[in-house]
Amino acid sequence: MxxxxxxxxxxxxxxxxxxxxxxxxxxxxxxxxxxxxxxxxxxxxxxxxxxxxxxxxxxxxxxxxxxxxxxxxxxxxxxxxxxxxxxxxxxxxxxxxxxxxxxxxxxxxxxxxxxxxxxSGFAASRIACGELVLDSQNGTFELSGQPLRLTGFEWRILSTLMLRKEHVIPRSEMIERVYEFNSDVDSNSMEVIIGRLRRKIGPVRIETVRGHGYRMTAHPAPPPR
The missing domain is CATH 3.40.50.2300 (Response regulator)
Structure with missing residues (x-):
């Protein structure tokens, strides 16, 4: 954010x-x-x-x-x-x-x-997406009741996704909301951070919507055909 x-x-x-x-x-x-x-x-x-x-x-x-x-x-x-x-x-x-x-x-x-x-439309301070919970008052995350340790970039991305869960956020917008003005952004840095987050919280929670962006969801993605 x-x-x-x-x-x-x-x-x-x-x-x-x-x-x-x-x-x-x-x-x-x-x-x-x-x-x-x-x-x-x-x-x-x-x-x-x-x-x-x-x-x-x-x-x-x-x-x-x-x-x-x-x-x-x-x-x-x-x-x-x-x-x-x-x-x-x-x-x-x-x-x-x-x-x-x-x-x-x-x-x-x-x-x-x-x-x-x-x-973002949330009255309660605790926002859940499946077993992942954001305590917006303290700025902390829990996964299955256990504290989740995140870097600054990981926290910004995950917070942005949680506050707009089940909605697709374009990749360009995500970059703009994560990096400060005039930052030198590597072309694949977003994918690298998303990859780290998936390893920490499970790959089914952050979906890549090809050609559009990313979406946080509590539902497993359907298996590939």
Missing amino acids: RVLVAEDDNPLACELARVLRTAGFAADTSANGEDAAHLGDTEPYDAAVVDVGMPVLDGFSVVRQWREAGRNFPVLILTARDTWTDKVQGFRAGADDYLTKPFVPEEIVLRLRAMIRRA
């Missing part, structure tokens, strides 16, 4: 990106509102963290532009202002959640996980 951090305070932006990457997310950063608006309009983010007081274009305007353009990923607004009118302005612009500074960076991880889960 991939998140945009739009924050002009460079030390804070770097710290948020570090915390998000440690939690398994791919994290892009932007230091001004104009760049943030462009990235959010052209890249497939699962969520965004947006500071209100950015240069060039303020955070409220950024979120408003996204919503007017039909970009519906969840947005968490950050601000040093703790007034009711500012909160109202953020929600009217299209934000989904609001956090005032100072804050504990790890709280953003919890809020983002909850927002992404709800945006």
Whole structure:
């Protein structure tokens, strides 16, 4: 899963990106509102963290532009202002959640996980596909009741598949949701990671739909004819 951090305070932006990457997310950063608006309009983010007081274009305007353009990923607004009118302005612009500074960076991880889960249509924090379970609150996976150890890339891919289980995700979209902006992506890296995941969770759960992409399913694939 991939998140945009739009924050002009460079030390804070770097710290948020570090915390998000440690939690398994791919994290892009932007230091001004104009760049943030462009990235959010052209890249497939699962969520965004947006500071209100950015240069060039303020955070409220950024979120408003996204919503007017039909970009519906969840947005968490950050601000040093703790007034009711500012909160109202953020929600009217299209934000989904609001956090005032100072804050504990790890709280953003919890809020983002909850927002992404709800945006994907899941109310409960535990999401199951057969014997595989994602605890979206903790960001952990279990297989048959046992903890599943995953690399960062494996976690991003498996989380993306679980949140859209039984739906085909195009390979190009999967790459965009797993890798950060301007990453150098090897042509067969996705297949390599999918192969590792299949060895860990069983090959019948991740289907390759030829010419389309990948699908997480709880049902075994039919035997080849």
